[in-house]
Amino acid sequence: MKIAVDAMGADYGPGPVIEGVVMALSDYPEYEFVLVGHSAKLPFYLEKYGIAGHPRISIVHAETVCEMSEPSTIALRAKKDSSITTCARLLKAKEVDAMVTPGHTGATVAATKVLVRTLPGIDRPALAASLPLKRGGRFILMDAGANTECTPVNIVQFAIMGEVYAQYLFQLETPRVSLLSVGGEDIKGNDLTKESFKLLEQREQLNFVGNVEADVIFEDVADVLVTDGFSGNVMLKGIEGLARSTMYWLKRVLSKNALRLAGAMLAKNAFIELRSLGDADDIGGAPLLGINGICIIGHGSSSPRAVRSAIRVAGECVTFGLNERITARLNATGSNTAELEHELADAKK
Amino acid sequence: MKIAVDAMGADYGPGPVIEGVVMALSDYPEYEFVLVGHSAKLPFYLEKYGIAGHPRISIVHAETVCEMSEPSTIALRAKKDSSITTCARLLKAKEVDAMVTPGHTGATVAATKVLVRTLPGIDRPALAASLPLKRGGRFILMDAGANTECTPVNIVQFAIMGEVYAQYLFQLETPRVSLLSVGGEDIKGNDLTKESFKLLEQREQLNFVGNVEADVIFEDVADVLVTDGFSGNVMLKGIEGLARSTMYWLKRVLSKNALRLAGAMLAKNAFIELRSLGDADDIGGAPLLGINGICIIGHGSSSPRAVRSAIRVAGECVTFGLNERITARLNATGSNTAELEHELADAKK
Numbered sequence: 032m033k034i035a036v037d038a039m040g041a042d043y044g045p046g047p048v049i050e051g052v053v054m055a056l057s058d059y060p061e062y063e064f065v066l067v068g069h070s071a072k073l074p075f076y077l078e079k080y081g082i083a084g085h086p087r088i089s090i091v092h093a094e095t096v097c098e099m100s101e102p103s104t105i106a107l108r109a110k111k112d113s114s115i116t117t118c119a120r121l122l123k124a125k126e127v128d129a130m131v132t133p134g135h136t137g138a139t140v141a142a143t144k145v146l147v148r149t150l151p152g153i154d155r156p157a158l159a160a161s162l163p164l165k166r167g168g169r170f171i172l173m174d175a176g177a178n179t180e181c182t183p184v185n186i187v188q189f190a191i192m193g194e195v196y197a198q199y200l201f202q203l204e205t206p207r208v209s210l211l212s213v214g215g216e217d218i219k220g221n222d223l224t225k226e227s228f229k230l231l232e233q234r235e236q237l238n239f240v241g242n243v244e245a246d247v248i249f250e251d252v253a254d255v256l257v258t259d260g261f262s263g264n265v266m267l268k269g270i271e272g273l274a275r276s277t278m279y280w281l282k283r284v285l286s287k288n289a290l291r292l293a294g295a296m297l298a299k300n301a302f303i304e305l306r307s308l309g310d311a312d313d314i315g316g317a318p319l320l321g322i323n324g325i326c327i328i329g330h331g332s333s334s335p336r337a338v339r340s341a342i343r344v345a346g347e348c349v350t351f352g353l354n355e356r357i358t359a360r361l362n363a364t365g366s367n368t369a370e371l372e373h374e375l376a377d378a379k380k
Numbered sequence: 381m382k383i384a385v386d387a388m389g390a391d392y393g394p395g396p397v398i399e400g401v402v403m404a405l406s407d408y409p410e411y412e413f414v415l416v417g418h419s420a421k422l423p424f425y426l427e428k429y430g431i432a433g434h435p436r437i438s439i440v441h442a443e444t445v446c447e448m449s450e451p452s453t454i455a456l457r458a459k460k461d462s463s464i465t466t467c468a469r470l471l472k473a474k475e476v477d478a479m480v481t482p483g484h485t486g487a488t489v490a491a492t493k494v495l496v497r498t499l500p501g502i503d504r505p506a507l508a509a510s511l512p513l514k515r516g517g518r519f520i521l522m523d524a525g526a527n528t529e530c531t532p533v534n535i536v537q538f539a540i541m542g543e544v545y546a547q548y549l550f551q552l553e554t555p556r557v558s559l560l561s562v563g564g565e566d567i568k569g570n571d572l573t574k575e576s577f578k579l580l581e582q583r584e585q586l587n588f589v590g591n592v593e594a595d596v597i598f599e600d601v602a603d604v605l606v607t608d609g610f611s612g613n614v615m616l617k618g619i620e621g622l623a624r625s626t627m628y629w630l631k632r633v634l635s636k637n638a639l640r641l642a643g644a645m646l647a648k649n650a651f652i653e654l655r656s657l658g659d660a661d662d663i664g665g666a667p668l669l670g671i672n673g674i675c676i677i678g679h680g681s682s683s684p685r686a687v688r689s690a691i692r693v694a695g696e697c698v699t700f701g702l703n704e705r706i707t708a709r710l711n712a713t714g715s716n717t718a719e720l721e722h723e724l725a726d727a728k729k
Binding site for chain 1: 451486512514525528529560562563568569570571593594595596597598599607609610611613614615616617618619620621622623624625626628629630633634636639640641642643644645646647648649650651653654657
């Protein structure tokens with residue numbers, strides 16, 4: 032198992048990433064790591080974290096880094112030598128089995144889509160985020176933002192890819208797949224959800240549980256929630272924004288007087304626990320599903336623990352045969368792009 | 381001022397609605413109320429709340445009620461005699477100045493769109509929800525779900541309508557208007573936001589502040605946030621779902637042991653305050669902007685206080701001349717449907 036790790040893309044530089052790699056080195060004695068980044072800068076960190084000259088570590092030079100403020104296309108234009116682009120190139124050449132980056136999501140999507148390409152039969156890749164359920168456990172949301180414009184073909188393929196990922200992540204045989212919409216009834220929604228609904232419903236092998244409204248997504252109504260990348264992204268980010276605001280509000284109302292402050296001190300661990308519900312350090316990131324390789328995209332501010340988890344997930348996805356299973360499932364359900372387009376055209380006749 | 385109140389549409393029957401009307405009767409000695417509902421059932425409640433035979437109360441009979449589980453079209457098909465449809469009919473006939481309903485949002489949109497019609501020059505109405513900002517105050521989100529399919533024409537008109545509503549609600553002269561997107565940069569977004577961005581940018585009289593990503597919407601970056609009704613609805617409902625889950629999580633982490641429970645008891649009022657941040661009882665509901673009349677849609681589980689607020693907002697919107705101002709602003713910015721369509725066609729040449 033050889034994993035390329037983008038060592039430069041994180042918000043706080045190589046430190047937390049290298050620390051995560053150090054953890055993974057001892058977790059997985061059979062894994063090899065290709066650290067991608069500036070060859071003049073990385074040795075300092077390897078030295079610092081005590082893994083200089085480690086037999087399972089190698090460095091591949093990347094001259095630049097895609098900054099968060101830069102457009103996604105930068106990875107393919109002005110910064111073809113970025114750490115993200117270099118990781119994608121290694122993945123394409125099959126020099127590594129998987130890549131992990133805590134870098135620019137859009138740039139990673141762009142670079143892998145163009146360089147690594149999608150799996151045969153898949154039109155577009157999708158980002159699979161996972162969110163906590165109210166009563167424990169998690170669910171998968173996809174597309175969380177890889178595609179701003181989607182077709183029913185994409186939605187169905189997101190459902191198939193999400194199903195296989197849920198089989199891995201939740202160890203479920205037949206994960207429940209749902210469609211995000213504005214009403215529980217089949218007849219509600221927009222043109223995209225209505226057309227997608229019909230296609231999903233026709234796939235009898237899929238455990239499709241129908242439309243789900245956004246206010247019940249935390250109630251364990253489905254294991255996979257599919258939607259277009261625009262809606263998925265605004266919902267996910269709206270939720271992130273509220274979570275941050277809520278922690279702020281909680282702090283404010285608790286510090287209003289001495290009595291409340293005393294109470295807050297006593298219950299301190301409860302708030303630490305509440306905050307930790309939000310972080311996904313044990314998953315480490317969102318896989319970009321549908322490309323011809325395994326790619327895990329972590330948060331820019333990933334902790335070392337999150338990096339370690341992302342590496343674990345990347346390795347496990349390879350071992351699980353995630354992409355082979357997606358391809359098999361795509362064929363079994365007649366969900367290759369050409370098949371779906373044919374079905375759509377037939378329905379319109 | 382004469383206001384039609386849908387007395388039957390709320391989740392818990394006429395009680396809370398009539399209680400809200402009782403409050404409004406004393407708040408606004410010049411307002412008259414037309415209670416719309418079953419004429420055999422309402423007198424019981426008027427008696428109960430001590431307003432039977434009140435000189436400023438009249439009843440208009442409506443045989444049926446649109447249930448929340450029924451499709452929106454019910455108001456125009458099987459239940460043309462519903463309380464919502466009857467309110468819309470009174471508004472259309474100008475027998476009332478405004479209508480307030482705590483009933484079925486979709487049914488209200490359908491009934492008013494068809495019966496009351498849109499304002500001249502407006503293509504589609506939009507639901508204007510308001511959400512709390514992190515550091516106090518609120519912002520307006522529209523469309524919160526009246527339209528599942530939108531065009532750039534609709535988005536621009538939502539911006540104009542939202543601007544005027546913000547002038548009323550926040551007493552601002554030039555509210556900041558923003559466009560919900562998946563990236564801060566102009567070039568990001570989907571086809572709809574890209575086209576809408578150009579049109580909004582060209583309206584120099586509009587204080588358009590550009591794209592806003594959903595994770596910063598609580599940070600006071602804009603007074604009005606416009607988007608299509610599908611994205612707006614899934615974001616709003618996702619946020620509502622998280623808010624509910626968070627209160628559940630908070631309770632769970634606080635009741636884990638005796639120490640935390642003791643702390644929670646001491647700080648009890650803080651949690652009550654936190655919960656109250658979420659309710660919008662002082663606004664009472666979301667106006668449906670763009671129809672040729674004033675219509676406020678409250679929550680199905682509106683408290684009497686929320687009903688009172690909805691009545692206040694309805695009356696104030698009439699006095700403010702909300703619709704006259706929308707029409708004037710539409711003309712001043714060249715944003716009538718025909719003008720916008722022309723501009724779009726020109727841009728595509």
